[in-house]
Amino acid sequence: xAKDTTRLAIIKEGAKLIHARGYNNTGLSDILKAARVPKxxxxxxxxxxxxxxxxxxxxxxxxxxxxxxxxLNEQGIPPLERLSRFMDIFQKHFESMDLRCxxxxxxxxxxxxxxxxxxxxxxxxAYSLMTDAIETCLKxxxxxxxxxxxxDTTKTAQFIFNSWEGAIIHMKLVKSVEPLxxxxxxxxxxxxxxxxxxxxxxx
Amino acid sequence: xAKDTTRLAIIKEGAKLIHARGYNNTGLSDILKAARVPKxxxxxxxxxxxxxxxxxxxxxxxxxxxxxxxxLNEQGIPPLERLSRFMDIFQKHFESMDLRCxxxxxxxxxxxxxxxxxxxxxxxxAYSLMTDAIETCLKxxxxxxxxxxxxDTTKTAQFIFNSWEGAIIHMKLVKSVEPLxxxxxxxxxxxxxxxxxxxxxxx
Numbered sequence: 001x002a003k004d005t006t007r008l009a010i011i012k013e014g015a016k017l018i019h020a021r022g023y024n025n026t027g028l029s030d031i032l033k034a035a036r037v038p039k040x041x042x043x044x045x046x047x048x049x050x051x052x053x054x055x056x057x058x059x060x061x062x063x064x065x066x067x068x069x070x071x072l073n074e075q076g077i078p079p080l081e082r083l084s085r086f087m088d089i090f091q092k093h094f095e096s097m098d099l100r101c102x103x104x105x106x107x108x109x110x111x112x113x114x115x116x117x118x119x120x121x122x123x124x125x126a127y128s129l130m131t132d133a134i135e136t137c138l139k140x141x142x143x144x145x146x147x148x149x150x151x152d153t154t155k156t157a158q159f160i161f162n163s164w165e166g167a168i169i170h171m172k173l174v175k176s177v178e179p180l181x182x183x184x185x186x187x188x189x190x191x192x193x194x195x196x197x198x199x200x201x202x203x
Numbered sequence: 204x205a206k207d208t209t210r211l212a213i214i215k216e217g218a219k220l221i222h223a224r225g226y227n228n229t230g231l232s233d234i235l236k237a238a239r240v241p242k243x244x245x246x247x248x249x250x251x252x253x254x255x256x257x258x259x260x261x262x263x264x265x266x267x268x269x270x271x272x273x274x275l276n277e278q279g280i281p282p283l284e285r286l287s288r289f290m291d292i293f294q295k296h297f298e299s300m301d302l303r304c305x306x307x308x309x310x311x312x313x314x315x316x317x318x319x320x321x322x323x324x325x326x327x328x329a330y331s332l333m334t335d336a337i338e339t340c341l342k343x344x345x346x347x348x349x350x351x352x353x354x355d356t357t358k359t360a361q362f363i364f365n366s367w368e369g370a371i372i373h374m375k376l377v378k379s380v381e382p383l384x385x386x387x388x389x390x391x392x393x394x395x396x397x398x399x400x401x402x403x404x405x406x
Binding site for chain 1: 393
């Protein structure tokens with residue numbers, strides 16, 4: 001395999017293990033075994049485990065950019081409906097994983113924020129990416145008259161993303177999608193109130 | 204020290220380490236060293252590390268019961284103001300810890316839900332304790348006419364607690380209380396709307 005291909009293979013396998021077990025609880029040897037790469041060659045691709053971990057977050061950032069582009073930016077669909085579908089897509093994704101693992105970005109944020117500045121900066125990038133994408137939807141909805149012009153879209157986007165992250169943790173705990181459904185319901189019932197003409201939103 | 208005293212000392216020291224580092228990332232030898240207990244005596248107090256970890260969650264449940272009793276049940280203060288103060292108390296507590304560590308219950312929920320049924324059950328108890336205490340406040344507010352009688356207090360309490368947990372993770376990430384303030388502001392601006400006579404609430 002070329003250098004880049006091997007590096008990506010290690011990142012992908014490592015990402016799966018870290019998602020399931022956490023960063024500190026995942027040994028380098030497990031990652032290399034899963035990626036079928038000789039143990040000694042790890043340092044050819046990464047400076048150290050932290051450098052590798054940050055590359056995993058970068059990998060997720062790329063994935064999230066693609067998902068955000070595909071769903072939150074989808075033209076021809078009203079902005080708040082896009083947000084609603086985005087939540088549904090994630091709910092289905094979590095169901096396909098038997099409600100295990102949760103959000104890799106939220107997990108690493110909680111596990112690593114106190115312990116690595118490099119992780120903290122990279123995870124902050126991922127958070128900003130998501131809240132910016134949500135805010136773009138809210139602003140579009142505002143410009144179309146679906147949300148009050150006085151709404152602070154920055155705070156609202158942050159609140160939506162953080163509340164969703166909190167709901168994901170509860171989902172993992174109770175092994176039920178109910179917390180996700182409650183989160184979405186509360187958002188659309190109280191905050192993202194749709195005007196009557198937007199009643200096609202899937203709740 | 205009597206058996207119970209020593210056991211509690213191990214739990215307290217272990218709780219601090221787990222709060223700072225996570226459960227998997229905390230070694231038994233570190234806990235025993237911090238609690239100044241001979242290494243070999245651990246199994247006199249606990250069956251295994253999991254048994255010890257669950258005892259740590261039980262310790263937090265007792266703390267939370269005390270805090271809930273003191274703040275969410277405080278008589279003579281309007282119920283929504285109690286909830287507002289409760290959030291302020293936690294914000295101050297997190298500030299006193301330099302916005303590190305976050306919520307021990309949220310942390311363990313995320314770290315352990317997929318890996319230990321005993322943890323999962325015990326942490327669920329802690330979650331229910333908190334959401335029940337919040338719901339009691341909401342119901343009181345409802346009975347006093349401060350919240351609409353149609354509000355689903357169970358869902359709202361769950362949403363408040365989960366959103367707060369999500370805000371705590373973001374607080375840890377950005378090392379700022381802004382996410383907590385945004386969470387509280389959004390809750391009181393959109394969901395827990397106070398009638399004019401209740402305008403003493405500290406936002």
